[in-house]
Amino acid sequence: MSTDQGRERQTIRCLVAKVGLDGHDRGAHVIARAFRDAGFEVIYSGLHKSPDEIVQAAVQEDVDVLGISILSGAHNTLVPKIMSGLEEYGAASDTLVIVGGIVPEEDRSELKELGVAEIFGPGATMEETIEYVREHTEHR
Amino acid sequence: MSLVADLLDGDHRALARVITRIENRAPGYRDMVSELHSHTGGANVIGITGSPGAGKSTLVDKLTAAYRDAGQTVGVLAIDPSSPFTGGSVLGDRIRMQSTATDMDVFVRSMSARGRLGGLSTATADAVKALDAFGKDTIIIETVGAGQNEIDIVKTADTVAVLVPPGSGDDVQMLKAGIFEIGDLFVVNKADLSGADRTVTELREMIRTRSDYTTGDDQPPGRIEPAIEDQTNGWEPSVVETVAKTGEGVDALIDELDEHLAHLDRSGKREQRTHRRFTEEIATHVREDLRRLSTTEIERRGGLDELASAVQARDTDPYSAVDELLEPIRTCVESKTNQH
Numbered sequence A: 001m002s003t004d005q006g007r008e009r010q011t012i013r014c015l016v017a018k019v020g021l022d023g024h025d026r027g028a029h030v031i032a033r034a035f036r037d038a039g040f041e042v043i044y045s046g047l048h049k050s051p052d053e054i055v056q057a058a059v060q061e062d063v064d065v066l067g068i069s070i071l072s073g074a075h076n077t078l079v080p081k082i083m084s085g086l087e088e089y090g091a092a093s094d095t096l097v098i099v100g101g102i103v104p105e106e107d108r109s110e111l112k113e114l115g116v117a118e119i120f121g122p123g124a125t126m127e128e129t130i131e132y133v134r135e136h137t138e139h140r
Numbered sequence B: 001m002s003l004v005a006d007l008l009d010g011d012h013r014a015l016a017r018v019i020t021r022i023e024n025r026a027p028g029y030r031d032m033v034s035e036l037h038s039h040t041g042g043a044n045v046i047g048i049t050g051s052p053g054a055g056k057s058t059l060v061d062k063l064t065a066a067y068r069d070a071g072q073t074v075g076v077l078a079i080d081p082s083s084p085f086t087g088g089s090v091l092g093d094r095i096r097m098q099s100t101a102t103d104m105d106v107f108v109r110s111m112s113a114r115g116r117l118g119g120l121s122t123a124t125a126d127a128v129k130a131l132d133a134f135g136k137d138t139i140i141i142e143t144v145g146a147g148q149n150e151i152d153i154v155k156t157a158d159t160v161a162v163l164v165p166p167g168s169g170d171d172v173q174m175l176k177a178g179i180f181e182i183g184d185l186f187v188v189n190k191a192d193l194s195g196a197d198r199t200v201t202e203l204r205e206m207i208r209t210r211s212d213y214t215t216g217d218d219q220p221p222g223r224i225e226p227a228i229e230d231q232t233n234g235w236e237p238s239v240v241e242t243v244a245k246t247g248e249g250v251d252a253l254i255d256e257l258d259e260h261l262a263h264l265d266r267s268g269k270r271e272q273r274t275h276r277r278f279t280e281e282i283a284t285h286v287r288e289d290l291r292r293l294s295t296t297e298i299e300r301r302g303g304l305d306e307l308a309s310a311v312q313a314r315d316t317d318p319y320s321a322v323d324e325l326l327e328p329i330r331t332c333v334e335s336k337t338n339q340h
Helices: A004-006 A026-037 A051-060 A077-088 A105-114 A126-137 B003-008 B011-024 B028-037 B055-067 B119-134 B149-156 B169-174 B196-208 B229-233 B250-267 B271-300 B305-312 B318-324 B328-338
Strands: A011-020 A041-044 A063-072 A096-101 A118-122 B044-050 B075-081 B090-092 B106-112 B140-145 B159-164 B183-190 B239-241
Touching: A004 B196, A011 A051, A011 B159, A026 A041, A026 A063, A026 A096, A026 A126, A026 B090, A041 B140, A051 A063, A051 A077, A051 B011, A051 B196, A063 A077, A063 B075, A077 A096, A077 A105, A096 A126, A105 B169, A118 A126, A126 B003, B003 B011, B003 B028, B011 B028, B011 B106, B011 B119, B028 B119, B044 B055, B044 B149, B055 B075, B055 B140, B055 B250, B075 B090, B075 B119, B090 B106, B106 B119, B106 B159, B119 B149, B140 B149, B159 B229, B159 B250, B169 B183, B239 B250, B250 B271, B271 B318, B271 B328, B305 B318, B318 B328
Parallel strands: A011 A041, A011 A063, A041 B090, A063 A096, A096 A118, B044 B140, B044 B159, B075 B106, B075 B140, B159 B183, B183 B239
Antiparallel strands: none
């Protein structure tokens, strides 16, 4: 049975997270739907979450991917808090953290040093993002 | 240290990982669940079910907060059976669980059906064991009450609360389709909406007469066993009104849940229910494993295509084909039987 074989392949679980005061969630909704249509299990955090809430959800849901959507420019404050929280629960090394939104070029290297795997800015396509996630969660 | 040892040691990450293994049926998950089993039995398991939009997540959120205030640790399994064609899903129950956000003594896990049918209730039962062994005092299973699959899931619980939204008589009628029988108590949520009173009345009426309706109008009463054996055991389900959004009625609901759990203990029903649950669990595993064994045997013989062609060509028939396929299993069983 084809469904039996499908079951063998592990389902990719991801948390799409909105953090901080930024209330713009269209991008997060679009990516959540795109991930769902790609066959992922998507947990959406809802708006205005604190870094601690995001960490709690990522740890408990044991997601393969944490997608943080930030359009407010507060990434330099919020992302480090999330990363250190993941570290605290031993989840940093095996959670693929990606950031989507507006991140100026000069901030990117710092985020990547913190452990953010990739940053998807304006112009990134859904296909590209999904492909990236598929490729980088394979060996988890 | 092993994952199970870490879990028993209170490591949140380990608990999350064990549940993932259980969900994925990853290699070794059975050994893990076996190891966990002796550490279980300490938790009260509450099932919350009801139609989509009845307010389950919001109510579970408020219940969780109340249990936390009472000093209990809580585990929540939010089950979303919707599975679109892609196999993907958006699990949104977590959004509504805000009262206890960042409290790590509340462990919320979203699970989806992933296209498997019967398997979800097994995965749920195993995930409950993980939370139980971790030491959660109360475990809440939240699921849409939509069909047999969901009923099986919610049977994992000691106490089942069925949520009914007010207003539509149709909703109450719909409950007859199997969900009504499993309710130990009923909750009319959104009780501030108009029509709530009528829904409460209708529910009470149904509970009073519920041994009748299963017999149907055209059958003499009493010929069919009452739908709820509890009725003969001194438990009549109550109807509680809540407004989950504001928390109104939540304390009364908790009292009622506690009362039912106490009733289970007093009457010895909890032992009976647990016993029956394990009986069913073993039976399910036996069926599943036999199915897997026979699938392996079929594959070893190169699938069913050749046999089907043989049947089609009238060289053999379906029964003979099955006899031949299951020969190894039958021989084994019969030789054991003959030894006794």
